[in-house]
Amino acid sequence: MSKENQTPENIFVDSVDALMAKFAQIRKAQAEYATYTQEQVDAIFKAAALAANHARIPLAKMAVAETGMGIVEDKVIKNNYAAEHIYNAYKNVKTCGVIEEDKEFGITKIAEPIGVIAAVIPTTNPTSTEIFKCLLALKTRNGIIISPHPRAKGCTIEAAKIVMAAAEKAGAPKGLFGWVDVPSLELTNTVMKEADIILATGGPGMVKAAYSSGTPAIGVGAGNASAVIDKSADIINAVNSIIHSKTFDNGMICATEQTIIAHKDVYDAVKDEMIRRGCYFLNDEEKDKIRKTMLINGALNAKIVGQRPVTIAKLAGFDIPDEVKVIVGEVESTSVDEAFSHEKLTTILAMYKADSFEDAMDKAEDILNNAGGLGHTSSLWIDNVNEREKLLTFADRMKTCRVLVNTPSSLGGIGDLYNFKFAPSLTLGCGSWGGNSVSENVGVKHLINIKTVAERRENMLWFRTPQKVYFKKGCLPVALDELKNVMNKKRVFLVTDSFLYKNGFTKVITDKLTEMGITFTVFSDVEPDPTLKSAQLGAEAMRSFEPDCIIALGGGSAMDAGKIMWVLYEHPEADFLDMAMRFIDIRKRVYTFPEMGQKAYFIAVPTSSGTGSEVTPFAVITDQESGQKYPLADYQLLPNMAIIDTDLMMSAPKGLTSASGIDAMTHALEAYASVMATDYTDGLAIRAMQLIFQYLPTAFNEGGNVQAREKMATASTMAGMAFANAFLGVCHSMAHKLGAYHHLPHGVANALLITEVMRFNADPKPRKMGTFSQYQYPHTLERYCECARACGVTGKDDNEVFENFIAKLEELKDVIGIKKTIKDYGVDEKDFLDRLDQMCEDAFDDQCTGANPRYPLISEIKEMYLKAYYGENK
Numbered sequence: 045m046s047k048e049n050q051t052p053e054n055i056f057v058d059s060v061d062a063l064m065a066k067f068a069q070i071r072k073a074q075a076e077y078a079t080y081t082q083e084q085v086d087a088i089f090k091a092a093a094l095a096a097n098h099a100r101i102p103l104a105k106m107a108v109a110e111t112g113m114g115i116v117e118d119k120v121i122k123n124n125y126a127a128e129h130i131y132n133a134y135k136n137v138k139t140c141g142v143i144e145e146d147k148e149f150g151i152t153k154i155a156e157p158i159g160v161i162a163a164v165i166p167t168t169n170p171t172s173t174e175i176f177k178c179l180l181a182l183k184t185r186n187g188i189i190i191s192p193h194p195r196a197k198g199c200t201i202e203a204a205k206i207v208m209a210a211a212e213k214a215g216a217p218k219g220l221f222g223w224v225d226v227p228s229l230e231l232t233n234t235v236m237k238e239a240d241i242i243l244a245t246g247g248p249g250m251v252k253a254a255y256s257s258g259t260p261a262i263g264v265g266a267g268n269a270s271a272v273i274d275k276s277a278d279i280i281n282a283v284n285s286i287i288h289s290k291t292f293d294n295g296m297i298c299a300t301e302q303t304i305i306a307h308k309d310v311y312d313a314v315k316d317e318m319i320r321r322g323c324y325f326l327n328d329e330e331k332d333k334i335r336k337t338m339l340i341n342g343a344l345n346a347k348i349v350g351q352r353p354v355t356i357a358k359l360a361g362f363d364i365p366d367e368v369k370v371i372v373g374e375v376e377s378t379s380v381d382e383a384f385s386h387e388k389l390t391t392i393l394a395m396y397k398a399d400s401f402e403d404a405m406d407k408a409e410d411i412l413n414n415a416g417g418l419g420h421t422s423s424l425w426i427d428n429v430n431e432r433e434k435l436l437t438f439a440d441r442m443k444t445c446r447v448l449v450n451t452p453s454s455l456g457g458i459g460d461l462y463n464f465k466f467a468p469s470l471t472l473g474c475g476s477w478g479g480n481s482v483s484e485n486v487g488v489k490h491l492i493n494i495k496t497v498a499e500r501r502e503n504m505l506w507f508r509t510p511q512k513v514y515f516k517k518g519c520l521p522v523a524l525d526e527l528k529n530v531m532n533k534k535r536v537f538l539v540t541d542s543f544l545y546k547n548g549f550t551k552v553i554t555d556k557l558t559e560m561g562i563t564f565t566v567f568s569d570v571e572p573d574p575t576l577k578s579a580q581l582g583a584e585a586m587r588s589f590e591p592d593c594i595i596a597l598g599g600g601s602a603m604d605a606g607k608i609m610w611v612l613y614e615h616p617e618a619d620f621l622d623m624a625m626r627f628i629d630i631r632k633r634v635y636t637f638p639e640m641g642q643k644a645y646f647i648a649v650p651t652s653s654g655t656g657s658e659v660t661p662f663a664v665i666t667d668q669e670s671g672q673k674y675p676l677a678d679y680q681l682l683p684n685m686a687i688i689d690t691d692l693m694m695s696a697p698k699g700l701t702s703a704s705g706i707d708a709m710t711h712a713l714e715a716y717a718s719v720m721a722t723d724y725t726d727g728l729a730i731r732a733m734q735l736i737f738q739y740l741p742t743a744f745n746e747g748g749n750v751q752a753r754e755k756m757a758t759a760s761t762m763a764g765m766a767f768a769n770a771f772l773g774v775c776h777s778m779a780h781k782l783g784a785y786h787h788l789p790h791g792v793a794n795a796l797l798i799t800e801v802m803r804f805n806a807d808p809k810p811r812k813m814g815t816f817s818q819y820q821y822p823h824t825l826e827r828y829c830e831c832a833r834a835c836g837v838t839g840k841d842d843n844e845v846f847e848n849f850i851a852k853l854e855e856l857k858d859v860i861g862i863k864k865t866i867k868d869y870g871v872d873e874k875d876f877l878d879r880l881d882q883m884c885e886d887a888f889d890d891q892c893t894g895a896n897p898r899y900p901l902i903s904e905i906k907e908m909y910l911k912a913y914y915g916e917n918k
Contacts, residue, residue, distance in 0.1 A: 058226040060234055066189065066222040067238050070160050073217035074187035078157045082140040088214045089183045093131035095210030096175040096203070100124045101889060103171040103206075106199035111167050113350030117812075117888065117901055118293035122172035122470075129460045129468035130179050134488055139184050157185035159240030164232065164254065166245050168296040168350065168389065169470060170196035171203040173245050176470040178207045178221065180243075184488050189239060190223035191232045201225070233257065243486070245471050248416075255479065262486055264471055265478025267298035268387040268417025269444075269453045270408040273314055274401055274434065275307040276427035281450070283317040284821035286393075288813055289452035290370050294350040295390045299421040299446065299457025299472060302387055303394040303411060304372075305404045311397045321822075322369040322809040323393075324353060331373045333360040334392065335383040349389045356390060369811070378410035385415040401434055405441050412443060419478025421446040423453045445475045445483040455815065459485050462817055505818070507724040507769050510648075510659055512685045515761065517754055520649065520689040521556045527593060528560040531645060536564040537591035539582060539606035540598050541571070549651060549692060550597060565589050567609075570598065573783070574605035575668040583612035586644075595647045596683075597692075599704065600655030600790070603648045604663040607681045614643045623676055637678035648683040651692040653743070653756035654704025654791055656711055656764020658686035664780065664790075672784055675776075675891045682768070688761050690754040698744055701756075702860040703791030705740040708732060708760040709856075710794040714773040715766035716831055717805055717824050718895040719816035725770040728762040730834045735759035737835050737856060744860045774900050775801040777890035778909065781883045786871045795862045796869075799850050800908045802828060805898045806846055812899040824897040865915040876913055880906060 055066045080088075104119035163177040174190060181188040192200035201223050208221040224231050236242050236254055242261035244254035251263035273282050286301050306314045319325065326334060337360040338345055348356050353368040364371070371392045373384045384394035398404035412418050422442040428435055428449050439447045451462045460468035467485040475483030482490055514523040527533040536557055540550055545568035557564045567582050586594070586609055594613075596606025611618055615638040623637065640646070648658035657663070661682040664675050696704075712732040715725055735755045742752035778801070779793035788796075806825040813822050829842045832849035839845035863869055866876070884906045887893070893900065 057224045063231055063234055067160065069219040070187040070189060070222050073219040074160060076217045077185050077220055080185060082138055084215060085140060085183065085185060088211050088216045089179065090131065090135065091210045091214035092179055092182055092207045093127045095206050097124060097127035099206050103199060103203050106202060107171050107196065110199050111196050113168065114293040114296055122169060122293065123175060126172040126175040126470060130176055133460060133468050134183050137488060139488055160187040160189060162235045162239030162242045163188050163190045164242065164244040164250055165190060165192045165200050167193040167196040170200045173470045174200050174203040175207060177243055178204060180488060182211055187220050189235055191235045192223065192227055194227045197227055243471060262473065262482050262490060263480055265419050265474035265480055266387050266416045267420040268302050268411065268415060269299055269421040269423055270303040270305055270411055271301045271423040271425065271453060272404045272408055273304060273306040273310060274426040274431065275309040276431050277425035279310055279313050279317055281820040282425035283314055284321060285452040287321055287323065287369055289454040290393060291391060291812065292454050294352060296350045297454040297458065300454040301393065301423060303385065303396065305396045305398050305407050307398050307401065307404060318372060322367060323372050324364050324368040325372045325374065330362055333362060334371065334373060338383045338388060338392065339386065344387065344389065351390055353391045356392065378407050378414055380414045385411050387416055405438060409441065418443055419445055419474025419480060420472065421448065421453055421457045423448045423451065425450055443477045445473060505722055508679055508682060509765055510683045510686045513659060515688040515758065517690040517750065520552055520687050523687045524553065524556045527562060533562060533593040533645065535589065535591045536562055536593045536595055537586050537589055538564055538566045539570060539594065539596045539609060540566065540568050540602050542568050544598055544651060553595060553597065570602045570605045572601055573666045574601050575666045577668045579605050579608035579665060580612060582609035586613040591644050593645045593647065595649060597649045597651065599650065599652040600657045603650065603657040604665060607663040608665050610640065610644065610646050614640055637680040640680040641684060646683045647685045647687065649687045652696055652700055652704040653693055653760040654707040656708065656760050656767065658683060658688065659761055659764040660768040666784065675780060677891055688757050690750065690757050693753050693757055694748060696747065698861065701744050701747065702862060703789045705736060705743065705756060705860065706795040706857065706862060707791035708763045709736045710775055710798050711763035711767045713798065713831065714775055715763065715770040717827050717897050718770040718773060719814040719819035719897050720895050721770040725766040729766040730831060732759040732763035732766065733831055733835055740856065741859045771895035772892040773896035774893050776892040777887045778905060780890055781887040785879055785883050788869055792862065795857055796866055796912050797908065799853055800911050802850065804904065804908055807898065810898040811901060814897045814899050819897065866913040880909060884909060
């Protein structure tokens with residue numbers, strides 16, 4: 045941009061003069077922003093968080109492409125986390141004046157705008173750190189000037205532009221954000237000197253420069269976390285959590301474990317479990333090669349940062365298997381001369397044997413003092429119920445501001461994932477021990493020192509169903525009596541599809557409503573894949589009719605459309621794309637679903653046995669412009685009443701019986717394998733599987749068999765209740781997109797994918813496992829075998845039982861007419877391959893993916909799609 049064409053709003057910062065002009069612009073905007081009310085600030089904060097969350101995938105791709113470090117899928121999580129968890133943590137925090145005191149947790153917060161924040165952004169986490177810092181600036185009424193790392197400036201600036209544009213659109217003053225377009229040491233030093241406070245994230249040199257600038261600074265020190273494994277620890281949980289942590293974004297989060305110190309009594313068990321889960325232990329020659337590769341002239345070799353083990357080994361001059369997750373070097377010395385004792389920021393771990401718990405603490409302290417990491421993070425794996433004295437001794441001894449107990453260090457250290465009162469942050473203070481001014485996870489309330497002991501917790505779980513569930517052949521008219529005699533309803537809006545309407549399925553309802561003197565109207569224009577447009581038309585009709593009760597009659601399409609119409613009727617202001625946005629935790633989503641039921645009571649009446657929509661908080665709607673299917677999830681979408689009457693299902697054709705029946709089976713299987721499965725959902729899922737295996741073939745071949753139809757209706761609803769609370773998995777993610785892209789019935793799409801997904805999930809050494817506080821280690825093979833044995837499958841060991849279970853499922857699919865491959869259903873090969881990459885990315889970002897026990901890479905989704913298309917391993 046030529047300087048003569050520059051305006052105050054688009055100053056291109058490539059010199060000190062341009063930077064000073066940018067500072068003047070930001071200060072002017074910040075002075076105006078400091079006068080904003082809490083309500084104005086919160087609206088801007090929310091808009092910015094939503095915009096950042098929407099951009100999580102393209103920003104992740106840009107970061108990996110530009111830096112050459114890390115994993116796209118994990119950076120997606122980081123970006124999602126930076127927007128969602130930061131917003132969730134601070135959305136209700138007052139930052140305009142005196143903040144509230146939380147007496148229960150002993151925290152009092154006072155916040156005033158400081159002025160202009162200098163945000164130094166690292167190359168390891170460029171976009172997520174930028175999102176995090178900009179959101180904090182907006183919430184605290186500060187301006188911000190961003191100094192990106194030269195090797196990550198493109199993605200950092202793009203993230204800033206996205207957040208800034210959303211903030212300005214929501215009412216923030218123009219010019220509140222700025223950045224250095226051509227980073228240099230001179231400009232970075234000027235940024236730090238001229239700002240009112242520095243929020244520095246980067247290497248030790250950068251943090252030291254921040255504290256030496258003369259400007260108040262919040263900086264972070266180097267991490268070098270040691271994970272001490274006591275002899276009382278749960279070894280499987282400890283090892284798998286550490287591997288999960290260490291492999292996240294190839295080990296680039298500063299809180300990640302760098303060293304394991306295992307008690308001698310469990311050392312061999314720890315090592316065996318690590319090898320079983322895909323770790324590679326170096327021999328002496330290989331250790332020396334890695335030492336020479338890790339440190340160059342005493343400093344970390346940037347070429348290994350955020351790289352996979354196979355890449356690091358090649359740099360060191362030897363080969364290891366491609367599937368290795370972590371390289372492990374067994375060492376003894378804790379001196380500064382031992383390269384393995386240093387922070388590595390990659391997929392390398394040091395491992396020490398401790399003679400006692402005291403010796404383990406000595407080694408952990410020596411590493412902190414000799415090789416760095418003071419003030420950052422330490423980790424302990426222990427029986428925290430029966431060994432409290434040891435735990436407290438460890439917490440007292442470690443000079444770190446995060447003492448993590450039974451928690452994966454990388455994801456635990458950043459907060460709010462494994463302990464829900466531990467502040468989420470991507471800038472982790474190290475206190476005076478690490479040369480920092482802050483001793484906690486940086487947030488909106490600084491500056492103070494806090495030493496935090498955070499023990500892993502399993503968050504509260506739930507089991508939710510409709511208020512009333514009525515079932516039995518012929519129960520529909522009896523259940524509808526309540527509309528008049530209990531609820532005194534006056535006006536009913538009936539949602540269904542044209543086939544059911546024309547073939548008289550609505551008559552039992554309309555006759556009953558007429559008998560009771562209740563006014564009604566029928567909307568029968570629901571398509572097989574209901575679109576947002578049709579839902580909007582239905583909502584318009586509802587607003588005109590003003591019902592106090594809505595009845596959705598049909599399969600999943602009619603019930604899903606009815607739910608969306610219900611939302612749009614009660615809350616026409618609701619933003620569909622925000623409702624459809626993916627979340628990590630349904631309780632912490634950025635978007636808050638509107639409260640339902642204020643205008644109308646919702647009743648769901650299924651006519652097929654499969655979707656379970658009558659008892660779930662989910663709805664799938666299609667964007668008629670793009671063809672994209674959006675799964676919506678929120679318990680506000682849960683029907684108030686479900687009526688399961690087998691009379692409505694007796695004439696279902698074979699194709700519908702087959703597709704809906706296998707859909708119900710998939711619901712049960714995925715609910716049982718979910719990271720969110722509980723004893724409450726397990727029983728329902730198991731019983732549903734048993735009923736489906738027993739009665740689906742009869743319902744398919746003998747459609748008039750009342751018992752088979754009724755048992756399938758029961759199985760469908762039970763499976764629905766299971767996945768309504770345990771959620772689903774990647775099979776449904778892939779089926780949603782396969783159906784959207786190639787117009788296969790949803791149940792058929794699930795049938796074609798489920799056994800491939802089961803094989804994928806059952807791997808005891810997954811590349812990545814699902815992230816949920818109660819999910820401790822990969823055990824999906826064992827879970828599937830529990831299902832198998834409950835359904836009468838036997839075998840000499842789990843592997844044989846699993847294979848026999850797969851065979852039983854394939855046999856069921858054969859009996860009910862499911863073809864073998866996607867290709868068999870006429871999906872054009874060229875079209876399938878041409879659109880496969882985008883379909884894989886969309887499936888990865890589907891809401892159902894998050895509860896899958898094995899967290900999939902996009903490349904792994906692609907492999908499963910290809911196998912399902914061509915029939916490999918079938």
